[in-house]
Amino acid sequence: MSTELDLTSNESKFTNTLSTPTEQPSPAMDEASMEVETNLSSTQTPSNPIEIQLSPEELIAKSIAPVKREYLRPPPPRPTPSSSNGGVITENNSISFNVAKEKKSKRQAKRERQQEKKSALHICPEVAKASDASACRYGGNCRYSHDLEAYQAQKPADLEGNCPFLIYEGPCPYGLACRYSGTHRVDVNVNASIVQKKSSEVNGLNKDVQKLLWKNKMKFPKADTHLKLLGLLDKSKKKMTEVDEEEADHVTSNGSHAPCENDGGEAVCDYLNSNEGFPGVPTEEGLLNDSIVTDDPRPTKKAKNPVDENSCYGTSVLEKGLEENGSHIESETASDTFLPETDLSLKLNPREKKLIDFRGKMYLAPLTTVGNLPFRRLCKVLGADITCGEMAMCTNLLQGQASEWALLRRHSSEDIFGVQICGAYPDTVARAVELVDRECDVDFIDINMGCPIDIVVNKGAGSALLTKPMRIKNVIQAAFAIVDKPITVKVRTAYFEGRNRIDSLITDISNWGASAVTIHGRSRQQRYSKLADWDYINQCATKAPDTLHVLGNGDVYSYLDWNQHISDCPKLSACMIARGSLIKPWIFTEIKEQRHWDITSGERLNILKDFVQFGLEHWGSDTKGIGTTRHFLLEWLSYMYRYIPVGLLDVIPQKLNWRSPTYVGRDDLETLMASDSAVDWIRISEMLLGKVPESFTFAPKHKSNAYDKAENG
Structure with missing residues (x-):
């Protein structure tokens, strides 16, 4: 894959720092953040020498990845939770703990934000584009600075590499604010009509709407x-x-x-x-x-x-x-x-509706936070057939929240694209469906009835609907009657563990108007604490009418998993791939080529470079866009480190529930990518996006809580 970013010099700068094993402690987090979702990888890694001497079969029985012994090493020291109440990344990538943050009132925080916008570093976007202080139509009433000289004096140094918008005709939409402004073409007329930074994206929210x-x-x-x-x-x-x-x-x-x-x-x-x-x-x-x-x-x-x-x-x-x-x-x-x-x-x-043939197609699941547009673009390059936007709440869409509407954006490379919405009541879902159909270009609309998050369930949406069959009926029928696009549904096996009910509703779901149903083989109570129940998924697929596409979801992590699920149940149309694509997005290539890809660290770094390129095009190449791209890159790296290279395993392929021991890679970069320390994830981001700002902190957003409460199954 090609990229416009020239990061060779950045990589060379880190050669010396990668020559020694990385054993820095992970950044400080509060008690909740210490429970970062690692999907069965969050338990203690095998540090006992006796445990390391077990045979591959014995390790697999304990759900421990059988890494070859020559690559194993003792785990690095980790801070205790009692000392992890806050942290700051310093210049030498160390962690300083017990840093108390000043608690500010809402009024004070708002006043500081307003003052910050007036600072020279917050240049008006229109002024930055045209390099002309008089370009802003608001003049002195603008809330941003118009002082070009002060901005250029305080602007951070440009990052190494090329502007991501050089591939488009016309000037960069960020002008002087671009962190790659030194590479801008001088022969471009800045007064010409500026090409939109998201020219290949659609489904933006109209201001009048x-x-x-x-x-x-x-x-x-x-x-x-x-x-x-x-x-x-x-x-x-x-x-x-x-x-x-x-x-x-x-x-x-x-x-x-x-x-x-x-x-x-x-x-x-x-x-x-x-x-x-x-x-x-x-x-x-x-x-x-x-x-x-x-x-x-x-x-x-x-x-x-x-x-x-x-x-x-x-x-x-x-x-x-x-x-x-x-x-x-x-x-x-x-x-x-x-x-x-x-x-x-x-x-x-x-039968008169526009239908989508899901059979045999690789479906990238709607993934909260990490399933953003740049990540979906990357998965399309690597072979995904169907993509779906992140789950959007119907109430937020109907309130016109720009952040929620951003989840509906579509790239031109997504040839089969759907959006997923979540609501508790038929009237809310129906109006959101009509609004999406009217304002957006989508191929299908998916209704989430399986989200296990408390804030969603407590409002009666997500997996809470699994306890209300009549409301499921009302929601599907109301949505079906409004649009000519296919309505699909994503569910879990049940709300409570051991009380599966989708098999009794599968025929009704088809009669109510759904074109396809995706079954995640876990209950809401179970979360991710056990393997997905594919026997039950196959049972539901067998009972489903021929007009209903049934897709299975859960623990698909290799082409062998895909082949097995498709062969075990001929009536299963396809598999949805979720966390497997977060840990190794090249799984789509493996399935299409029917092979285990022993991907090198350099090839993985190239994939990260492409993500950064797509992220800068989507979020922007100014300081804010750089920060947003870095944030989502780090969120993704909090999953990607779980991948164990094929060449390091005694038994292949890796299973999604295997806990990874601490190991040394075949080169320094592979060792760095295997680290579960957020400090090392930040170092990888610095190879691609330059140094992090002072006092930068990061804690992964998603937590599974798979083992912390008895009620989780």
Whole structure:
């Protein structure tokens, strides 16, 4: 792989520092951060000499990686948790502990941020682009500095390498603020139209749409119409809770959902496959005649004629929702109007939807934090077929949060791309689906029903939905009725360990409108404390109808794992690859080429260089962009160090649940990459992005807590 970054000199600078084994202590963390997720690698490594003398078979029985004895070494000393209450990386890469940070009030912190923006180092982006203090349209009211001379006097030295935007036509979008400004072409007219820094990215949030979302004035005609047909519009959480409590009476001891006499009449109808209606369910004629009493306090408006209705759906929301001055025309919206009967009769049948053939395709899982756009680009280069954005919360999308919408961005190299959303209630999910379909270019929409994180589960979303089959039905049906793109679902086996229930819902999930379901072979309670249950995944795939694609997820770490899962269950369409791609993203190449790749440290460094190149293009080449790229690189390295080179193992391939002993690599760089010390991860980042700022600290974000609590299984 090629890259625009010339880092040869940086690598040579670190040759001497890599010549000795790295035994620095990991950076100080609080007690929670000491439980960084290592997926069964977080337990004590084999330091006992007797344990090291065990045979490869005995080591594997203990879930210890059988590294060849000539590469083993004693583990480095580690700080005790009691002394790890804060830390600062010093110039010599050592750690200073017990550094108390001053606690500031919100007002003081805000005032300091405002003063910092006015400093010379925070140059106005428009001024930096044009190298002209008068280029900013806000003039003296701008919150950033316009002093070019002061900025150039205080600007940090340029990094070694080339500007990542040299491959584009036109000037660098960061101008003088670019940390590679010394490599900019002098023959480029800075006054020419500047090529966007993300010219190959789509799905940005339109500012006018964001303002409507902020003011809660965005209208969702499709979602509201179909929610009313399903009897779900404006249903209070109290009523939804009552329905959920009634479901408890119909759940069998093994966790499966028992048949219910009133199942077909509880405010939900399977109208997607029939237009005849069901007892107790609002009919189309009843809605059109306003004979059904709803909780909506607003008066029902007269239905528009078919021509007007079609034109409303065929035009942009901004054309209908904004006047010439940008204000919203509430009186002209169709939020409370209903589709005429002639239009309702044209609802898409599942077989008429745009379908995606998942069979045999390698699916990169939506990965929180690390599954960002640069990482997905890298996986596409290495062979991934399908990519999906990080999980986005529906409520945040509907509030117009820019950080949440950034998770929906798509690169042009992602030929089959989906977004994953997470919500607790049908109305929230339906409106988010309509908004995503309207504003974004995606191939499918995935609904997360398996996230185990407490903050998500406590709101009734994620894996909490596994305890509420009727709400699963409502969510899928509401989302399916709105868009012509495939709706897919990602679930876990169950909420509680030992009470699997997806096998009893697999047929219903297809009937409700899902095109594919991904089953992570673990329960929510289990987290990552045990291996994935592929026997149960195969059982669900066998029961699934032919129209539903079933994908398995969990512990796929080599091409042999992929082959075994596909051969064990012919009805399994494909496998989703998650943490295996974080530890070794070249797993996609291994599967396609059906081989174990004994990748060298230099080849791994080239992969990191490509990630940095993609990160600078995505987050920017200024100081802020450098910091963001470094942060996500370090998050990724907190997984990648777990990889054990093929040439160092007595038994191949490596399994995902093997704990790695402390070992020495075949060269200094390989030894550095095997370190579980965050200090060494920072050293790797300095090889690619220059020295870290003073007082820089880093602690990995994700924690598994696989062994800290009994309730985790």
